[in-house]
Amino acid sequence: MMRVHASGHTDVGQVREANEDAYHVGDSVFAVADGMGGHLAGEVASSTALEPISELDGHVFSDAAEARAALRAALLDANKAVVTKAADDPQFQGMGTTLTAVMVEGRRAHIAHVGDSRAYLFRDRTFSQLTTDHTLVQRMIDEGRLTREEAARHPQRSVITRAIGVEPDVDVDAMSLDLVPGDVVVLCSDGLTGPVDDDAIADLLESVDTPNVETDERVAGTARRLVEAANDAGGPDNITVVVLAFEELPTAPSPKSAGPAPLGA
Numbered sequence: 001m002m003r004v005h006a007s008g009h010t011d012v013g014q015v016r017e018a019n020e021d022a023y024h025v026g027d028s029v030f031a032v033a034d035g036m037g038g039h040l041a042g043e044v045a046s047s048t049a050l051e052p053i054s055e056l057d058g059h060v061f062s063d064a065a066e067a068r069a070a071l072r073a074a075l076l077d078a079n080k081a082v083v084t085k086a087a088d089d090p091q092f093q094g095m096g097t098t099l100t101a102v103m104v105e106g107r108r109a110h111i112a113h114v115g116d117s118r119a120y121l122f123r124d125r126t127f128s129q130l131t132t133d134h135t136l137v138q139r140m141i142d143e144g145r146l147t148r149e150e151a152a153r154h155p156q157r158s159v160i161t162r163a164i165g166v167e168p169d170v171d172v173d174a175m176s177l178d179l180v181p182g183d184v185v186v187l188c189s190d191g192l193t194g195p196v197d198d199d200a201i202a203d204l205l206e207s208v209d210t211p212n213v214e215t216d217e218r219v220a221g222t223a224r225r226l227v228e229a230a231n232d233a234g235g236p237d238n239i240t241v242v243v244l245a246f247e248e249l250p251t252a253p254s255p256k257s258a259g260p261a262p263l264g265a
C-alpha cells in the first residue's frame, strides 16, 4: 500500500495584481491550473477547470485503464465547462487555462495535462520532467530549431499551443507511472519554471529527504520553499506548486488461513 503526502502552495508573485492560478490537493487527485484571459476571467477559468477533476477524488477504480480513462474524461469535461462559461458571458470570452492533474490509483500515478504547467518526478536523486509543454518553444525544440537554454529566454516562451476552454475539443496527453516508495512528484505552473531552472528545483527537492522531520511538514515546507525561490527570482508571474511524496505503508500481518486474503488488506 502506498501512502501519499501532499501539499499545495500558491502566490500572486511580485508583478501581477491578481492570482489566476488554482490548485487542488485531495486524497487521490491533485492538480494545478494556470488561468488566462485577464482579471477575473483567468481565475474563473482555472477554478472551473478544477471542478470535474476534484469530483474524481476518492473514487476507487477497478483497474488502471479505467482510472486513466476517467482522468482523461475529467479533463475533457473541464474543457467543456470552461468553453460553456466563456460562451455564456461576454466578460469571460477568450479565457482559458492550463491543467495538469495526477490521480493516484494503487501503486500507480496517472498524469494528464494540457498546456505548460508541468509534472516532475524526483526519484533516487534524479530529476525528470514527466510532461511535455504544449508551447511554441517546445515545438521549436522538437523540430531542432531551438535549444532548451534558448527556449528559457525566448520572448515567446509563454505562448501555449493547447489550452483548456478555448476550442470545443482538446487533445489531452496522458501517461501512467509505476510508483516507487520515496518518489516525489511536483506539479507547478510556469510561474515556478520560468524564473527557477530545473537544477535549482532539483536542489530544493533534495531537502525533502531531511531526516527527523515529519513527512507532511517536509512536503509543505518544500512547496513553500519552491514558491519562495520563484519570488526571490523576481516572481514575474503567479506561482503554484503541489508537492507529492510517496511512502510505503507497512502491510498488516496476513491472517493464516487457506481462504483468499481479505480485500483491502
Ligand code: MN
Pocket (backbone or CB within 6 Å): 034, 189, 190, 191, 237, 238
Ligand atoms: Mn503562468
